[in-house]
Amino acid sequence: MARNPSATEDLFGETESRSAPSGPVPLAERLRPRELADVVGQDHLVGIKGSLTRMLARGSLASLILWGPPGVGKTTIARLLADRAGLIFTQISAVFSGVADLKRVFEEAARRRRTGARTLLFVDEIHRFNRAQQDGFLPVVEDGTITLVGATTENPSFELNAALLSRCQVLVLRRLDDDALELLLTRAEDAMHLPLALTGAARASLRAMADGDGRAALNMAEQVFAAAPDSPLDELALAGLVARRAALYDRDREEHYNLISALHKSMRGSDPDAALYWLARMLTGGEEPRYIARRLTRFAVEDIGLADPQALTQSIAAWEAYERLGSPEGELAIAQLVLYLASAPKSNAAYRAFGAAKRAAQTTGSLAPPAHILNAPTKLMKDLGYGAGYAYDHDTEDAFSGQNYFPDGMARENFYNPAGRGQEAEVKRRLDHWAKLREQRR
Template sequence: MTSLFEAAGLDAEAPRPLADRLRPQTLDEVVGQDHLLAGKGPIARMRSQGRLASLILWGPPGVGKTTIARLLAEDSDLEFEPLSAVFSGVADLKKAFERARARRQQGRGTLLFVDEIHRFNRAQQDGFLPVVEEGTVTLVGATTENPSFELNAALLSRCQVLVLKRLDDDGLDLLMQRAEAEMGRPLPLDAAARIALRSMADGDGRYMLNLVEEVFTFDQDFKVSADDLATLLNKRATAYDKDRDEHYNLISALHKSIRGSDPDAALYWFARMLEGGEDPLFLARRLVRMASEDIGLADPTGLMIANEAARTYERLGSPEGELALAHAVVHLATAAKSNAVYVAFKRAQRAAKATGSLMPPAHILNAPTALMKDQGYGKGYEYDHDAVGGVSGQDYFPDEMPDRPVFYEPTGNGREAAIGERLARWRKVRDDRRS
């Protein structure tokens, strides 16, 4: 099989990067994707049945999307036609389709591999539909972004989406062992440094092999420690794109960790987002939202602390102000939780939309003019502070709403337990007055 290096027109005897030399030559050699390639995995089933559907391979960088596509072409006896959405336009697509049609007339099929397929706009994506439907090409698209958001529904309906996983420690270890076998010598790393190297790779096999190739240039007579490795190699920033999937994945993890009352997990995701370059003010705003949505009246101080943390960051900036945000993260995670006000507000919104423009009952309307008094405005109103217990029990809903809805149902968590007891007493006063 022709390597990517040779496909680029370079001499086969020229020096080749380690990652290219170790590129799998069969699907069985692909690391870390057994859920797709082995046993009852979808690609394994297709191979056993002698068929290949159009696919979208969705996964992080360096996990084998391009390699799997190339090997599938070879395994299915299809011509491999690669395109990159970054560098290709409509003209390139048309030429690729024409070549595929010409091959089809000669009895040979085409696997059209489109890297970064999400970079094509909607109209360009629609261009794939006829050639996929008529079988001119078997499309294999690769993307690092969520296909549900980035690809047309029509295109998705014609393809099977397969999710590739970031490589785990076992997979990265296997790549290190293959590299050592290829080079004929062990890596000059102690045990802790090998672990650190895996961590630096962050599940990216290609990046791991690039790091390994650099490590092989170190003095072979000395074992490098983890601390020395961090100095000798410039560790790349954590994989994080502030306007893409990873952004939403991590903020979801932070929010759910706080909602789930796990301060340690919440701090971890908070730190991950800061390390990835997230705007701390965005995090501050989200903490205020969490305090209102998930803590609520179970701990009213949560909203105050979240707001104060945001103001503290605005005054101090980074890195000093980040500690105030961390304070808020821990407080919210350890606070009593209630979404009762959030749920009540949604119920009230639905009721307001359904009932339209009903007027308040006359007795709670102000009557600044004689005409209004004649219309009954304010008649019979009782000043609640003068009532026994401070609650008159009057009805405050529109007269046209005979069934008095209950929107707010406090939980028994934190301070809402006492609120629930008060509301029960007050509702009894209202019920007794209506009966």
């Protein structure tokens, strides 16, 4: 029996029935786009000049990794690509599949290929496969047995093998913006033949609660339709009816590093309001406050340093206050610290100086200190010249001898260059003064 070249097959290669299911179909499924052009919020991929549009026009659909947050159309795009390219769509999930399942899928795809049909294998949550399982895709992708379309919410650079990435094109799907979510709500109203019973403010609140997830927006809209209120719901009534989608945050995944980077750079950029926002995002997402306190302490010595030596003291105090108070009360101490650090004068001179000193130490090896600054607790050491010629700085003019303290055979280095901001302005003045005295007393 001839196969439909764009049929859908399950894990074991059996063609799925296209007849309507017996139970009610969720609104999000009923509104699943039938054409690539109907996918919202991803014009850079499926628009007139989109990457996928051009790829299909050339007749050269490559293996792909679709990277983006939940509810933005990854599965839908994969299905529509199979339809447009005349490929049999086969779907598996890395959460529920193992090596044996992959082997069956590959064997079925190879058998199908011998009959002239080709397979698009969609792998949801592909990052859940371990390195060995990912390696299993290499030969069948390389020889064309399958066209692979993997979907992931995690950064492929961190989660996927370099060998697999080199054989696939990574396409980034964007979080749905407010206009895209509104378009989905309008489509839902058209499908239901009635308007959403929401005030304008509640409608905006629903879009915000969806947090860029189209599926979440449609699921919430479906709850509003099902409730069939007599009058439009306001924001408070909507919140009582539907649950806000939890903000995306995973403490051991990319979002963790994205948000701590945003917090760090906002403080470095002296923007206390933005810094406070990213702190709140992290705490709301469930980040461990002690981790934040540790990173803030690092910031105090890396990005402020001696421009405001109190920054380190404030950091330790806030950390200790959190340890004494716990959450949520202690989080206010961390918030206060974020405001202090973001508002403080900035200098990375100490950080740069230490890095330069470490590089010099690695280069110069085990050069000994000059003899005149060595202690001589024994007669033998005195006879060897230890401590000879040392000038006690407190006994000199200006309490500054100007002697050399670098190893013999190493030229003097200038590692620390104060930024001249905050208290480092005074430090810079003193160092410049001592540099002149040193030059005069050579």
